[in-house]
Amino acid sequence: MLRGATRRLLLRGLRGPRHPAALAAAAGSAVCIWSQSAACCEPEPTFTAAEVAAHASMADGVWVTLGDGVYDVTEFVRHHPGGDHILAAGGGPLEPLWAQWQVHLTSRVMGHLQPLRIGRLAPADRLSGLYNIADPYDDEPERDGRLGVLGARPFDSETAREVLATAFWTPQHLFYVRNHLPAPRIDEDEHRLTLDWGGGRRRSFSVRELREELPQATLHATLQCTGNRCDEVEPSAAGGIGQIGNAWWEGVRVRDLLALRPPGEGGDGEARDGKPGGDAAGTLHLHATGCDGYEVSIPLEKVLDARGDVLLAHSMNGEPLSRDHGAPLRLLAPGFVGARSVKWLQHLAVRPEESGSVWQKRYYRMFPPWVRDLCDIDYDDGDVPPVYEFPVQSAIVSPAAGDVVTLGDDGALEARGYAVSGAGQRIVSVRLSTDGGESWRNATLLGLPPPAPPEHGRNWSWVLWRARVPVPPGAREVTLCCKAIDSAYNTQPERADYNLRGYLSNASPKVAVSVERAVPRCGGG
Amino acid sequence: MLRGATRRLLLRGLRGPRHPAALAAAAGSAVCIWSQSAACCEPEPTFTAAEVAAHASMADGVWVTLGDGVYDVTEFVRHHPGGDHILAAGGGPLEPLWAQWQVHLTSRVMGHLQPLRIGRLAPADRLSGLYNIADPYDDEPERDGRLGVLGARPFDSETAREVLATAFWTPQHLFYVRNHLPAPRIDEDEHRLTLDWGGGRRRSFSVRELREELPQATLHATLQCTGNRCDEVEPSAAGGIGQIGNAWWEGVRVRDLLALRPPGEGGDGEARDGKPGGDAAGTLHLHATGCDGYEVSIPLEKVLDARGDVLLAHSMNGEPLSRDHGAPLRLLAPGFVGARSVKWLQHLAVRPEESGSVWQKRYYRMFPPWVRDLCDIDYDDGDVPPVYEFPVQSAIVSPAAGDVVTLGDDGALEARGYAVSGAGQRIVSVRLSTDGGESWRNATLLGLPPPAPPEHGRNWSWVLWRARVPVPPGAREVTLCCKAIDSAYNTQPERADYNLRGYLSNASPKVAVSVERAVPRCGGG
Structure with missing residues (x-):
């Protein structure tokens, strides 16, 4: 289950020369919480590295060390969002693994680990001076300072409000970036995309072939992170209204690539109704894997659908993809959450089941509101489906909460924002209210002008909106609220249910x- | 603009022998309000039939008579939901027209007419004894007494709760019927469906050809009236939770019919990207007309889409269509409101613009909440789009409001209902709450069993659901609420905005x- 890059890093960490300064640099401020002991009055038992090493499997129990602590995580493995990736550190230190997976460097993760502490690591066996962990994040791209940083390693950021409020096409360097791992650096002359239809039928493509020899398509599509506005559902999550952007993308339709299937029979790819094969239930999935090791899948029907518009993109707003946006190739599944649009794409495979990756099976699923803790999750619950399409969404970009707003001569305030819906539905109205939803007025929608209206059910692009909203006379404070309505007349709920990942937060x-x-003008009688 | 049947009826009414008894029978109890005079103290002016007849056009003014009253409706024509159909009665009596359009026989319509009264019709010219209006509703089908009647002429009814609660496939004779006009009686041996691609290319099909010579398809789809649950949005509307049903349908895919286009060029049907032609904006519409004169259109993309599943149905649940369900042929546009699935289908036409019918242009559009009166409607408002897809929907079928519910030994009540979403989205959860939405629990969904799960985005059929919901200890009254969540994670709003037609009512x-x-059992220590 352990991906190549992580395994290589881990082995390098375990075998190479060891320098604590590098580890501290990689871990940053998290070092301080690593050395906390559990608060207790009796002296803890002490274990040697050899004793820890004897607990490296589910059969023997899984012990790990972190700083001076020894932790028994055997029971936690089944709750671990990263699944059995944790076994890579079984019987030894977590530090090398966490240098890669720096999402663990939070007090929330430490809160899960602390109760599992069973003792102290013998001082002679502690890592100090022993490890040299190459920092996997030492080659990240240069980034524009206007991106709002939500997480540094992996890089997680949002589009700035001033960009959201004004740019129909979000410039690439200002477009939110949400990575799951270090950003790969790929030599595009060497890079090949492999496509596996199953049954031993495979083919690979160079970037040049994909860019120059196959039919090209253009797609207007908004990308929105599954966690956009997550802080409004799960206050401990880092987020805002900017994990979204809109661009025009160029590349090859994935259905055109799938049509290049080499002849052959058997395996997952058996021909069935003119489509690549299937399991008994007839459901097929396209697995997509990036060079960073990230992998998810999407239903193959979305890809085969002539109106599904799934693209293998090499270009964004007329420029080649930047490294942070997946250069040289990324998937673009419009109307789906951004997590399905795999960057640095290196492998596509048709399979009769969903991807088994942790991102498919343990993230990017919608857990019900009563699941409040990682340990409450039942990852095998068949009633917790993956998230593909996103619901109708809008945000007020300007004004921001807490702003002091000067009204115009008309007694109204100017508001701006965006609205978008998943599944190809068009935004038909955005409405605003300053009286708690008792009365509403329409905003002006600023979409793409005709003569290029998308076909019915193929609206992948957001609209920006503007409105002048009257404020009740005399009011010194006002709560502005908005809601978008899409072409299926779905609308945003008054409040969104809790889910522990903060996904698909779309309350009004x-x-x-x-x-x-406004100060009255001088003049008059 | 006036349809053939109405025109024929009107002319028959104007020219034929006249019997007041027939008129009274057709109009029923509405006669009593027809003879009310405007309340005023001065004697009204009196007009002769000849004077009225001189006002029969927008240029001369439009006067009509009803009973003893003369009304100037010139200004009202632009607000009239039926558009200029009203001109058919211009300069003469409304009675023959309203015998066909008995939706007018309500106090609400009279409320609109009364303020327009300008005088009395000379006694010698009144209709008494002059008209014989054949009752266009004298040949309606026999109907099952278990249908809940909402309107008699045209027939408008809902599926009974006991059927909704238990039958995954709603039996045809118990399936809600919503007609707009008298139900035609069609000789299926004579009947032909014509298909007009534009540019002079037409073809017609017999029912036998459609049933026996073209490839047949099966569709599992819920039909839901645009006005299902309308009474919850517009309390004066007649409705409940039963304007919905689910069936399996057999027939010919309309896209297969469209592929039979005869060769030719020019007109609306010019070939463009392999599709039947188009206007400058590239948007095309399929107009569908029934033998009753009802007509609407749907976007052609829905029909051409291989995954749009638009069917020309001749059979429902394995039986030929009954008269009330459109025998011998009806359109079935799954995921769209029922109003788009035209019954008694006789004509399909590809056109570059929406249908100009009143049902397309003046009904089945979603007016905003601030439009409270017919005369507030701006029918030319481009921001009032037609309703095609419907939003996520659910209903609690059992218990009903006001029921006395006996709890089980578990302190819980048993609830049942249905849930469905438009646009091919699947229902992923139905949740119930007895504490005003503070906490929720999942219902069990009873859909079609595998191995026939619909493809992603092609879920046209409802689910039934059941749940045992705990009631707070000691509670003597409880409000049960539910909400459905679909696969795009859209959910039902806490409350639905007003719209004057009561359309798409889908609040939680x-x-x-x-x-x-429950009375405790005897026994024990």
Whole structure:
């Protein structure tokens, strides 16, 4: 289950020369919480590295060390969002693994680990001075300072409000980036995309072939992170309204690639109704794997659908993809959450089951509101389906909460924002209210002008909106709220249910501002 | 603009022998309100039939008579939901027209007419004894007494709760019927469906050809009236939770019919990207007309889409269509509101613009909440789009509001209902709450069993659901609420905005019941 890059890093960490400074640099401020002992009054038992090493499997129990602590994580493995990736550190230190997976460097993760502490690591066996962990994040791309950073390693960021409010096409360097691992650096002359239809039928493509020899298509599509607005559902999550952007993409339709299937029979790819084969239930999935090791799958029907518009993109807003956006190739599954649009794409495979990756099976699924803790999750619950399409969404970009807003002569405030729906549905209205939803007025929608309206059910691009909203006379504070309505007349809920990952947060937005009236002009009788 | 049947009826009414008894029979109890005079103290002016007849056009003004009243409806024509159909009665009596369009026989319509009264019709010119209006509703089908009648002429009814709660496939004779006009009686041996691709290319098909010579397809699809649950949005509307049903349909895919296009060029049907032609914006529409004169259109993309599943159905649940369900042929546009699935289908035409019918342009559009009166409607507002797909929907079928519910030994009540979403989205969860939405629990979904799960995005059929919901100890009254979540994670709003037609009412359902506890069993220590 352990991906190549992680395994290589781990082995390098375990075998190479060891320098604590490098480890501390990789881990940053998290070092301070690593050395906390569990608060207890009796002296803890002490274990040697050899004793820890004897617990490296589910059969023998899984012990790990972190700083001076020894932890028995055997029971936690089944709750671990990363699944049995944790076994890579079984019987030894977590530090090398976590240098790669720095999402663990949070007090929340430490909160899960602390109760599992069973003792102290013998001082002679502690890592100090022993490890040299090459920092997997030492070759990250240069990034524009206007991106709002939500997480540094892996890089997680949002589009700035001033960009959201004004740019229909979000410039690539200002477009939110949400990586799961270090950003790979790929030599595009060497890179090949392999496509596996199953049954031993495979083919690989160079980037040049994909760019120059196959029919090219253009797609107008909004990308939105599954966790956009996550902080409104799960306050401990880092997020805002900016994990979204809109671009035009160029590349090859994945259905055109699938049509290049070499002849052959048997395996997953058996021909069935003119489509690549299938299991008994007839459901097929396209697995997509990036060079960083990230992998998810999407239903093959979305890809085969002539109106599904799934693209293998090499270009964004007329420029080649940047490293942070998946250069040289990424998937683009419009109307689906961004997590399905795999970057640095190196492998596509048709399979009769969903991907078994942790991102498919343990993330990017919608857990019900009563699951409040990692240990409450039942990953085998068949009633917890993966997230593909996203629901109708909008945000008030301007004003922001807490702003002091000066009203115009008309007694109204100016508001701006965006709205978009998944599944190809068009936004038909965005409505605003300053009286808690008792009355509403329409915003003006600023989409793409005709004569290029998308076909019915193929609206993948957001609209920006503007409105002048009257404020009740005399009001000094006002809560502005909005809601979008899409072409299936779905609308945003008054409040969104809790889910522990903060996914698909789309409640009707509310922004409380203070109001100043314009100073009357001089003049008159 | 006036359809053939109406025009024929009107002319027959104007020219034939006249019997007041027939008119009264057709109009029923509405006669009593027809003879009300406007309340005023001065004698009204009196007009002769000849004077009225001089006002029969927008240029001369449009006067009509009803009973003893003369009304100037010139200004009202632009607000009239039926558009300029009203001109058919211009300069003369409304009675023959309204015998066909008996939706007018309501106090609400009279409320619109009364303020337009300008005088009395000269007694010698009144209709008494002059008209014989054949009752266009004198040949309606026999109907099952278990249908819940919402309107008699045209027939409008709902599926009974006991059927909704238990039957995954709604039996045809118990399936809601919503007609717009008298139900035609069609000789299926004579009947031909014509298909017009534009540019002079037409072809017609007999029912036998459609049933026996073309490839047949089966479709599992829920039909839901645009006005299902309308009374919850617009309390004066007649409705409940039963304007919905689920069936399996057999027939010919309309895209297969469209592929039979005769060769030719020019007109609306010019070939463009392999599709029948188009206007500058590239948007095409399929107009569908029934033998009753009802007509609407749907976007052609839905029909051409291999995954759109639009069917020309001749059979329902394995039986030929009954008259009330459109025998011998009806359209079935799954995931769209029922109004798009035209019954008694006689004509299909590809056109570059939407149908101009009143049902397309003046009904089955979603007016905003601030439009509270017919005269507030701006039918030319481009921001009031037609309704095609419907939003995520559910209903609590059992218990009903006001029921006295006996709890089980587990302190819980048994609830049942249905849930469905438009646009091919699947229902992933139905959740119930008895504490106003503070906490929720999942219902069990009873859909079609594998191995026939629909493809991603092609879920046209509802699910039935069941749940045992705990009631807070000691509670004597409880409000049960539910909400459905579909595969795009859209959910039902807490409350639905007003719209004057009561369309697409899909707020999270709430049912208040009284609670009785089970009498404890005898026995024990």
